[in-house]
Amino acid sequence: MATAVLEFEPWLIDKLKSLKTDEGVFGSYISGILESEESIDEKKDALEGILSEIVERDITIHVNEIIDKWELCKPKEEITKPKDVDIQLAKLLESQSLATTSRREYTDEEKKIREAILSQYSQLSDNEEDKKKAEEPDCQDLVKNTNALDVAAAAKERREQGRLEAQRKKEKDKEDREKQKALKEEKKEKRKTLKVERKR
Template sequence: MATATSDFEPWLSEKLKSLKTDEGVFGSYISGILESEDSVDEKKDALEGILSEIVEKDISTHIDEIIEKWESCRPKEEIPKPVTDVDVRLAQLLESQAPSTTTRREYTDEEKKIREAILSQYSQLSDNEEDVANDDEAASPDLVKNTNAADVHAAARERREQARLDAQKKKEKDKEDREKQKQLKEEKKEKRKTQKGERKR
């Protein structure tokens, strides 16, 4: 994914600059969406939500352009050659089933709170997923459930949620700044009117 990032990030940065928006905040949020394991339709929906905050028209054109560029920058995965040797296939199968050890990352209190809020929001499994999970547990009570994919998915969602919150904060701050500038203009205008009135007397 390194080559995808090295080609895509600068392009996205320029694209966001051309749309007159903060490429630092929105760029990381858009990259997080594209790097997720969501379907293309889900990615398009998420991008539409962001771009509707930035531009008013041609949103679908911008979305298609971003996804097309992302796809072209991603390295093509090599298709593995079929293995015919039974011994080699058996060895690969045994390797894939070997228990993996992972190290746990320690989170700060603030990160834990954010993580818990996000996980609780997305922790509701559909009935089908719950049934599959229950079947797996019943079939192999001695095996430890591998949660790597779920952890990676949750971390990606966490990053996207944080980026969305940052973007929202920036948007609100920009709005406040515009209001303050507008108010200052009004005050100066009133002051000038008052001064003109005093001079006429």
């Protein structure tokens, strides 16, 4: 694409200058249309839309000239038609299916040897597991996770302490109320005695 741009861009700039228009704005826009993967007809329609803003007549001639120049400047591999997507997908699937491995057929002798080896390994692994269990003491007996129990005990202790404090506060409040009541009664009695004494 770089070679196409190098050859085509100067030509397009000269072309747009000859049409007395801003080659900087319209040049990049026209290049973008040509580099898109649209069909030739769609590119022609888009170019006609742009050039109708620039020139009033011979629009089709200018469009064909731009398309022809673009086709000449394009590298040869870009001129070839893109392959059908379905064909490419089919080839890809074929190549993947070839990669699958075929299952090997064993002779009777090979099957016997294979079974003997597998049974020997399974016995070894069973024996090894038994030995490990015998050698290793039960880890659960040694270390017990007491985090949950500790947290629960601490929470219970806090609740109990809070309950006791609330009970103490209740009793103290009751005592204070009784004291205040007694003080009120005492003051009331004093007032009565003072009134009686004044009357005398």
